[in-house]
Amino acid sequence: MSDEGFPVEQIDTSRPHPARMYDYYLGGWDNYEVDREAADRVIELFPSIRPSARANRGFLQRATRFVTEQGIRQIIDIGTGIPTSPNTHETAQALSPEVRVAYVDNDPIVAAHAGARLTGTGNTGFFLGDVREPETILDHPTIRELIDFEQPVALLLVAVLHFVTDKEDPARLARILGDALPAGSYLVLSHGTADFFPDGSQTKAAKVYEGATATVNLRPHAEILPFFDGFDLLDPGLVQVPLWRPAPGDPVPDADELRRTGTFYGGVGYKA
Structure with missing residues (x-):
């Protein structure tokens, strides 16, 4: 159900792209030399990026299972990134095959x-x-074909709004998208932060993205909370992603683990 034909030359291989760098952090192969070089510079400056990326991926999967268990049967996943299995639809449809998922990303690859x-x-x-x-x-048209805005929707903004600058007003963008959803909907959101790295290593690593197709804009907890305006933030709130409802049997992350995976805050909001 994809009508996105495009010429190969639309794929920009001259500059690193965050989605392809993220794929590299996760151990994927859908990236180019320019992406690997930039990602390796980030890893050198901030080795925690790889375990943090995996922790963020785990949050996405747990939150997707959660909203599906709450009865959500339609999902909009913005900032999909390079597909890494299990994807959003695989996670949701394993619980309920009728779940519909609209994926959105700005990278032709x-x-x-x-x-x-x-x-x-x-x-x-x-x-x-x-x-x-x-x-x-x-x-x-793809949204209109798959998503019924008369019924609850889960909106996924996972690791995407930190690529939006303050001037572009990410809170306004989240509000526009959230306002379009009916009562009973959910917002699943994660965002990069430097709150747990006072040595400045993460901020230095983020500067690598200044040569990429999108910059990284790390934000503190207080600046991320307003992205949930219009939603009731569910327990345990906006927390480091390993702390968001770990699966039964998962080890509780200790202080050392949180130091290694503290790049992202994550939370889930409910629209009453």
Whole structure:
């Protein structure tokens, strides 16, 4: 259910792309030399990025299972990134095969993989879109085909708003998207922070992204909380992602583990 045809030359291989760098952090192969070089510089400056990326991925999967268990049957996943299994639809549809998922990303290389990995069922679709243009996303034909805005929706903004600058007003973008959702919907959000790294190593690593297609804008807890305006933040609140409802049997992260994976805050909000 993807109609995103595009010429190969649209894939920018001259500058690193955050989605492809993230794929590299996760151990994937869908990246270019320019992405690996930039990612290796980040890893050198901030070795915690790799375990943090894996922790963020775990948060995405747990939160997706949670909203599905609450009865959500339609999901909008903005900032999908390079597909890494289990994907959002695989996680949700393992619990309920009728869950519909609309994937959105601004990188054509993600579209190149969408047909093989994201849109293999009748309940999934993908299109190129940018979180900075929320109205375009909400009005896209793929959204209108898959998502019924009369019924509750889960909106996933996982590790995407830190690529939006203050000037571009991420709180406004989150509000526009959240306002479009009916009561009973959920917001799943994670965001990069430097709160737990006073040595400045994470901030230095973030500067590597100044040569990429999008900069990283790390924010403190108090600046991320407003992204949940219009939603009731569920327990345990906005926390380091390993602390968000670890799965039964998962080891409780100790202080050392949290130091290694403290790059992201994560939380889930409910729209009453």
